[in-house]
Amino acid sequence: MKAKELEITGWGRFPRAKSLALRPEKPAAAAAAVRARPAGGLVAHGGGRSYGDAALNDNGHVLLTRRLDRILAFDPERAELVCEPGLTVTELQDFLIPRGFMLPAVPGTGFATIGGAVANDVHGKNHDRHGSIGDHLRWFELLTADGDFRRAGPEDDPALFAATIGGVGLTGVLITLCIGLLPAPSNAVRVTEMRADNLDHFLRLLTQYRERATYSVGWIDVLARGERFGRGILEIAEPAAESVPVRAGRRVRVPLDMPGFILNRWSIGAMNACYFHRIPALGRDRVVPLGQFFHPLDRVLDWNRMYGRAGFHQFQCVVPDAQAETGIRRLLEAVGESRAGSFLAVLKTMGGAGKGYLSFPMRGFTLALDFPARPGVRELMAALEAITLEHGGRIYLAKDSCLSPDGFARMYPALPELRNVLSRVDPQGVFESDLARRLHIRGDQP
Ligand SMILES: Cc1cc2nc3c(=O)[nH]c(=O)nc-3n(C[C@H](O)[C@H](O)[C@H](O)COP(=O)(O)OP(=O)(O)OC[C@H]3O[C@@H](n4cnc5c(N)ncnc54)[C@H](O)[C@@H]3O)c2cc1C
Structure with missing residues (x-):
């Protein structure tokens, strides 16, 4: 897969980053990109609807996920959907609502991808009643720094599960997600x-x-x-x-x-x-x-x-x-x-x-x-x-x-737990972003 040089920003258009962008169409191509140890590290970039630098990696690589966009299974009995990460919230709602279901947490833009939504644990206008998207995530498959796919869920590697929900892409690339749905009586x-x-x-x-x-x-x-x-x-x-x-x-x-x-x-x-x-x-x-x-x-x-x-x-x-x-x-x-x-x-x-x-x-x-x-x-x-x-x-x-x-470390007291998981699944720091560097998320900055 050929990388393309792009100037990329988040939705706020500040800051700006120059990166080499890879656009895989299949999970296997994404895995090959990770195994190639991209210079300057790599971060997933979904819909680009986070405002700042969460999905940016200046002088490094980004993995554009929009083409990983297949619905893999839909089970109305279990009220669950299995899909790839690059589908947008609107694309998923357009599939689900006519079938009597909807996503349980819907952010203020439908251009966010479902992978990006989980990586920020997004909330909608129903948080008091239904929580955020991570509360409805049943399991996922994650492409990790070694180029392998790992499955995690609340009982299956719960630490990796908790590190990836809201983990701003630092544990790896979400490749498959299984999400519990809410009923939608109408549109x-x-x-x-x-x-x-x-x-x-x-x-x-x-x-x-x-x-x-x-x-x-x-x-x-x-x-x-x-x-x-x-x-x-x-x-x-x-x-x-x-x-x-x-x-x-x-x-x-x-x-x-x-x-x-x-x-x-x-x-x-x-x-x-x-x-x-x-x-x-x-x-x-x-x-x-x-x-x-x-x-x-x-x-x-x-x-x-x-x-x-x-x-x-x-x-x-x-x-x-x-x-x-x-x-x-x-x-x-x-x-x-x-x-x-x-x-x-x-x-x-x-x-x-x-x-x-x-x-x-x-x-x-x-x-x-x-x-x-x-x-x-x-x-x-x-x-x-x-x-x-x-x-x-x-x-x-x-x-x-x-x-x-x-300020970040004081606001997020479970940061040490995230760092433990990162040192296990990505000891070399393959997954990197401008946000991670700015906030010293890995804790290895001076
Ligand atoms: C108009 C507007 C309204 C919004 N309203 C809300 C709201 O009501 N509630 C709310 O919670 N948020 C809201 N947001 C924020 C938005 O929902 C989140 O920033 C969401 O993460 C954007 O998804 P994305 O696909 O655009 O992600 P990106 O911006 O592309 O990436 C965000 C993060 O997700 C990571 N990521 C993306 N794909 C993957 C993947 N496959 N695997 C692992 N990591 C991945 C990136 O590395 C990055 O760290 C709003 C944003 C806008 C522009």
């Missing part, structure tokens, strides 16, 4: 949208609905001040009994890199006000197709170009329940003081810890924000990291490009 959800007047109101609503609703997700207006500080919109949803017609719905594309100054406090403030008032004061109900509910942003292709050529940083943390009220308030205040704006600001609840050593979830409240890569943003990210740590929280590696190695 739609009944959604209720309601306004939250301020942060206290928002946290009360989220607390109330995390127990009652199958799905819940909040959008927060980070620029609102005074009595309206922390206002936003909460969406809750339940599976609908009846399907709805799905219109092919035209996708639009952002055709070029927008000048960076277009997204500023004033333009974001105006968009936020419109977005908030879109929902009547008494709320509204509607039935929408699952794809539209799960992936509202996927209708605009290349929306990351809105942030300009320099790209943007995403920040997502989770703060445990007991510290959430002060933690989320302090985070939003720090954003306000920095005078940075974020249109895409999401507040959700999480139900409990994931099964992976580096799984992000913990019981608490999670806040996600986007900031254009501009002078001053790194200082803001450092301040947000410090507040997250002070409140016992952690930052999500799938979204990260700025976390410090020290």
Whole structure:
């Protein structure tokens, strides 16, 4: 297989990496690539929807997995699917929903692959009820550094299983995955949208609905001040009994890199006000197709170009329940003081810890924000990291490009267990990434 030189980025388009890319069509070709000991190491790259450097390997190799895209078995009796890693969430949902099933954890973009979803242990809008994708993983086959395939599951090499769920591709390349499914009574959800007047109101609503609703997700207006500080919109949803017609719905594309100054406090403030008032004061109900509910942003292709050529940083943390009220308030205040704006600001609840050593979830409240890569943003990210740590929280590696190695080690206490597994299955460090080097995940940096 011939390697091709590519410049690759994550969804945030920061940082950028020059790598030699391999695109296997069969597991055997992927194994041959690993056995060849690629110079500069290797990391799997799925849909490229992690924001920072998790799927990058500057001056080394990346293994593009999109062509490993076969469904191998579907068993409605056992509610399980066996497939290759390069299928996207949307491709799998399109296969499953007409057959009465769906993925148990669906991230906010359908362009993520299932391999990438497991490697970040992704969560959806139903985390309180159904957990993250790793909670539903029954077993997998992993291509490891020796070029062999190893099978792992909760009883079959449980340490390798836990190291790979959320393991950001460092244990090897997921080649086959067996996933437990949820029933899907129809192709739609009944959604209720309601306004939250301020942060206290928002946290009360989220607390109330995390127990009652199958799905819940909040959008927060980070620029609102005074009595309206922390206002936003909460969406809750339940599976609908009846399907709805799905219109092919035209996708639009952002055709070029927008000048960076277009997204500023004033333009974001105006968009936020419109977005908030879109929902009547008494709320509204509607039935929408699952794809539209799960992936509202996927209708605009290349929306990351809105942030300009320099790209943007995403920040997502989770703060445990007991510290959430002060933690989320302090985070939003720090954003306000920095005078940075974020249109895409999401507040959700999480139900409990994931099964992976580096799984992000913990019981608490999670806040996600986007900031254009501009002078001053790194200082803001450092301040947000410090507040997250002070409140016992952690930052999500799938979204990260700025976390410090020290902050990382304090946020992820099971890191020593991951390192034990890595020293067993990949003692030479064949699997490498920019994220692993930046955060000293292997622990062998000075
Ligand atoms: C608009 C948007 C909304 C999002 N919403 C959510 C959300 O609601 N919840 C959530 O949890 N996440 C969310 N994400 C993040 C996204 O779901 C994760 O980053 C996911 O991992 C992306 O999958 P990917 O295939 O694009 O992976 P990539 O970005 O290509 O890779 C991510 C990691 O997975 C590893 N990897 C990929 N394939 C394999 C494989 N076959 N074997 C081993 N390792 C592999 C890579 O090495 C890398 O470490 C969102 C992202 C975007 C852009």
